[in-house]
Structure formats: structure tokens, C-alpha cells
Amino acid sequence: MPDEQLPLRLPRDVAFKPTGESPLLGCKTFMNVKCPKCGNPARRDPDTMDTFVDSSWYMFRYISPRCKDEVFNKDDVHKWAPIDFYVGGIEHATMHLIYTRFFTMVMNQLGLLNFDEPAVRLFCQGMVCKMAYFCPELKWVQEEDVKDGICVKSGKKVVAEVAKMSKTKLNTVSPDDIINRYGADTMRFYMLADTPPDRDQIWDDKGVLAAHRFLRRLWDLVIVKAEEISRNNTGDPQHDKRLLKVMHNTIKNATNDFSVTLQFNTAIARVYELVNAAKASENVSASALRHAIETILKLLNPIIPHICEELWQILGNTASLLREPWPLHDESALIDDEITIVIQVNSKLRSKLEVPANISQEEIERLALADEKIQSYIDGKQILKKIVVPNKLVNIVVK
């Protein structure tokens, strides 16, 4: 088959009202051709193809979308495919995701691909649901038309249910409206802040407002702290240490949330901790504060990029945050200098001690026995055993 004769174009002027027969049958100029083998009158196939065929291989065409003389550039496809991270709805599990696996296998057998699965990692997001109201007379009605469980138009009692947003059930929210009212960042943040992304979520207008308020607080915090940073304070090293410990802990956990578990809601919760620590910080150095604030912006950038880029610029940076390396945590900053040791006598809590983190076993025994409160419990008694659980407790057994 000479490839240059493709595409076989879909004719534009066809009566396409469904009759149960292929509409192309009625298009004589399309249907009647000569047989490429014998030259006698022949007919084209009048059917069109299932659209799931189109989507079974599109991921490869994206790599060479303008390639004119080949289905794709093989070298580029072998470098860039399979897909590393594929996102879509679970409703495709036994349709698109079977078809595209089948296509990839066949294309592999035909020598077009050197792999036989289209995607390494698959993620299926949850559905976005909202309360829907059914009136026995008017069928599905808008939320605005329901007051105290009664349809205001018919006066009938409505049945409420949580359902996937749909035009039929009149329970949709328009992304354009949300963007016009609060901005895209609020919409993006709201979508990810409360629910793990693979679970269904129930739309709540109050939640959108709360998300928007958080962004405003974040904005104000960075503006205030930017001014503080510009004063170039030296601060108390102990205060710095405490703030940076929260920061490194946040980086460690949020990075895991972004790359391994994909629980963006917990990543956001971790960043809240750092936001709160930065807000509460006093007498910290300008450099530690800058480090903490910039880290907040880097960690939130994938979720709310516009506000983060803007604040990043306000802090005096020039390039886009996308060019910034993802923050790395420092494990040593997470180690506490001082730890609290519990001291028991006959397994009953009797005292607590603040000790250096790297203290030896002998030293901790000595300190425990010398403790004033402990003295009063063991005075004049025979010590049978001393049990030490490193970094946690000392139990003194007496008779």
C-alpha cells in the first residue's frame, strides 16, 4: 500500500443524521472507486473507526507530533517513551487502558516499539462530587432552588445525594467562575488540600473560601517577613536552629509526599507547620528566615505556582522558580541536641532528666542515681537492677 496515498480523508459534505446505516454509504463520490488490483469498479468501506483506536497510540505521536514521513521518530520515541507518569480516571481501566496496552504490544511485535507497555506509573484520580437534589415533580434541581429540604419551585420535598458533578444532576461548578472569583491558584490549592487525590472528594464552597484565605495569609506573611529580612538582623543561633529544624523536617516529609505517596494533602499539611513556625519566629537571623520562607515557596510552587513565583520575585529573585532546584533536607539538622529521659523506680515514673543527645550509658545511670527526687525513693534500699533504654528511660529496681 503506497503510504503517500494516506490520509484517506473523511469527506466533509455528508448527510450524517443517524439512520442505522453508515452515513458514508450515501456519499457516492467517496464510495465508488476502482479496485487497486484489477481496476474494476469497487467500493470503499463505509464505516468509520471507534475513537478508542485514536487514543490507543497518541502518547507516541506526541513525541514527534509534526513528523511527516513516519508515524513517529523511532529514536526519539525509544528515548522518551514509555510514559513515566500517566494520570487519568479509573473509568478507563477496562477500556482505554486495555486498548492502549494491546496496541503497544502489537506495535512492539511489529518492530515499531522496543518496549511493550505504554506507561510505567499510572495514577487514577478520584471523582469530584457535589450534593445533588431531586424533586419528585421537576426532577433534578439547582441547589439555589432548595430551601430547608423543600424545592421552592414545586413546594415538594427533595431527595439529596452526593453525586459526581454532572450537567444532568445540575450539581456542577464552573472552573471559570472559580478562577474569576478567587484565581486559579485557589482552585488548584482547594482541589488538593483536603483529600488524597486518588479519592473522591465532595465540593464545598466553604472549603474554597478557606483555601483562598490561606493564600491571602501566605501572601501577607511573605510580605511582612520580606521586610524583616531586609533589616538584615543577626538573631539568636538557637532560634535559627529551631526554625531550620522544622524546615528540614518539612522538606523531608513533603518531598516523600510529592514523589512516593502522592498525598498532596499531607504535603500541604507539612508546609503549614513551616508556615506557622516562620510566622511565630522571633529573633531569627535574616538568612535563616529567608531560607525558611523561600523553602515554603519552593515546596508550594508545584501546587500554586502563580503566587509562589510572584512572592519569589518580591523576595528579590529574578529567575523563575521552575529553574530552582528542589530543596534538600539536612538530616543532621533533624537531630536534637538535648533529649528527655524518663526515670522510673520499680517501673513507676518518678523523675525526668534533660540530657545531651549523645550521652553514654554509664553517664546516664550516674545522673539518674544522683537525681534528687530519685534519691528520696531509693534511699536505704537495695538496688537489684538498673535497666537503661538508650535515649528513652532508666528503670531502677529496688527491694
Add this chain to the structure above:
Amino acid sequence: MSHRQYDPQQIETKWQDYWENHKAFTVDLNSDKEKYYVLAMFPYPSGTLHMGHVINYTISDVIVRFNMMQGKEVLSPIGWDSFGLPAENAAIKNGIHPEDNTRANIDKMRIQMKRAGWGFDWSREIATSHPEYYKWTQWLFLQFFKHGLVEQKRAPVNWCPHDQTTLANEQVIDGCCERCGTPVIQRDLEQWFFKMSNFGQKLLDNHSKLPQWPERVIKMQQEWIGRSEGALIYFTIAETGDTLPIFTTRPDTIFGVTYLVLAPEHPLIEKLLKGTSQEEDVMSKVQKMRALGTSAKERVGLEKEGVSTGFSVINPLNGDKVPLWVANFALMSYGTGAVMSVPAHDQRDFEFSKKYGLPIKVVIQPREQSLDSRTMSGAFVDDGIQVNSGQFDGMQNKEAMGAIINWIEQKKCGKRTINYSLRDWLLSRQRYWGFPIPIIHCEQCGKSACAG
């Protein structure tokens, strides 16, 4: 600086322009950095973005930006799944050509998507309804055709009376059209299929290569592919001597067969009944069952209906002569379209027997008690000891399974076999807004790959 207020409209436009002007999401395919290909399933251009899109593309954008900051070269393309029925239906309703309608919708949605700030490489945008794209889908179809992986055959197919087109099995959900929800009926038509059923085992085996796919997706696919091990067993029509193969996953219960059922679409029905006195009566009932359609039968809670053909079959294991019925729960698309019925050990068969007064014969006994077919209130489906099973009596039914298949293979009245529910993929549609199948039909030469 403190006087500055948060103004999302202003800063969002500013940064969207910045990313666009700096080609922030334009990939360099030749970069030395580690590659990372992020893809969100492309949308159908309905003309309106909805919250389902928002969650989908926000997740992919988070992954894109995160991986860029991790120092990777990220490919993040977007395009349009732009053929399909909704465009055609909208065109019929509004009198706008699907091509124009689709183009306008894409333009609208592209603006909406840019406003959400999702980082896509728009320089790679594709639309499946563009000839530059479907040229290659047609080309791929012809590669499949040349290698015998696509064929045209006459078969009972799913037909949506509302959309007036055929549907693949995967597109029938609980007996209804995946798109419009109309109950699907059966039609016997000459249609194109991808030979996907040959790939059942490979699709299952390759799941081991997908450790980073959600378990629930793997499970849904396993169920859909529906692999079951069992045996093909040849019964004989007593009156005509015709062979009737059946597939069963429970050969251990074969001595308990008290009747056989055929799917309403089974071609043997017409052949047997032609010219008999019961033909008219039986066929009218069969036609009613056929009208409901194969997939409709899968609908939960469907009342089991059946009709006796008046013929009987001979069980190759014990020579028993049992009646041959047609029943609405038997699927032509599963196994051979003929099913042996063991009411003592299958709940569906049990209910059917009770309804039509067919005999029940126990062939597996539990250890603790003794079953009596006259007093059973339901089928016994657990493991036990073979009884009334000739030379296999006293065996554990699990062991008997293999022993019976061996015996059948020796006597050449059946064979060990694996069955899959996965069928060939029906790919032709009787609607306009898709790309034409590039084949020419000639009375002398048959089917040829066609030219444009």
C-alpha cells in the same frame, strides 16, 4: 512593600505570559538531563472545562513542576481526543458541521486551560480528527491488517438503538451504552475486529511489569480478561448425532449434569428446530430472548427464562441422556455458548431447575453431612468427596478435576482448555465523525488496503 495586596487576576496573567514567552514547558528532546514523560489523558473537546478536568490536569501539573525542580527534562504534552459522537450529536442539534464545532470547542477550551496555569508544551498539540494525525492511525490500522491482526467477520454485535451504531464489549456497561445509557441490543452484522482475544494471556502476564499501577486497576483488568481454566467437553445430540462442545470450569461435577443450555444466539438452535412441530413455539421465545441482547443478560437480577428445545444430549462420561434447553443467562460470548447445568452444585442452575422442575443430582458430598437432592435449599458449591461419579467416587473433588480431564482426553471426548472472557475488539462504527477505514472491497479481488 507591605502595601502590596494579593491580586490573583493580575499576577496569574503575568506569570502565564511569562511561562509562555520563556517557553518554560517546551521540552528539549535532546537534553542530557534525565527525561521524564508526564501525561494526563487528553480531553474530549466538549467546549467546556469541568472539575473532572481540573483535578486531572492539576495533578499532572504538580508532577510536571516537581520533576522540573528535581532537575529533569520534562515532556508534558496536551491535545484533543476530537472524534466521537458528542460532536456529531451537537452538530445535528445545532446545524453546525462537526468539524467546525470541534474547532470552536478546542479554541474555547485551550483558553480555559491556559487560565488554570497548567504547564503544557503547547507546541506539541495534536487533535485526533486532524488528517495529519489520522493519516497515521490509518497507517497503523493497515499494519495490523497486513499482519492478520484485524479481520472482518459476521457476528452478533452490540447495537445502541439511540446512537444507532455498534459498540465494543468494553463500551457496554451493565447492559447499557457507555455513552448514553440506552439498553444495548444485539444485531448480526459484518463488522471489523482487532484480534485482541489472542492477547488475553499476554495482557495478564505483563501485569507483573506494572508494579507502579494501582492494584484496583490491575484487578479490574484481570476480571475483565476473565481467565478460567477448565475443559472443553463434547456432548452429542441424541437425535441427530451432532457434536455439541461445552466449556466448563467444573469438570468434577460432570456426573451431576441433568440438562444442557444453549445461548439464545447459538447457531445450532435453528439447525435443530427447522421443520419440527415445536419450531414456531420455541423460536418465538428464543427471538424474545435475543432481542434483549447478550450484554443485557449480564444485568444483575434478570429473571431466568428458558425453553426446552425438545432435543436431548448424551453425556460422554456416563451416557446419561439429558434435555437440551435454551436459556437467557447463557452467553454466546463466553466459552462455546453452550453450558452444562449441574443444579446440585451451581446456584444459578439450581434456581433454574426449581423454576422448571428439572432434576437435581448430587455428585459431591460435604464431609460432615449427607446431601439429599429432594431437601436441598440451595446448591452445594464447596469442596467435598465425589459420589455418583463412577470410577471417580471417593476422590476429593479437587483431585477428581484433573483425573476427569485426563480421562476425557484419553477417550478423545474433550480436552483441557483455558477460556478468556476478553473478546476481539469491535472497531467499526456506523456514524460519521470518525476516520474512514482505509479498505476497498472488490467483488473479484476481495479486500485491499486502500488509497486516499
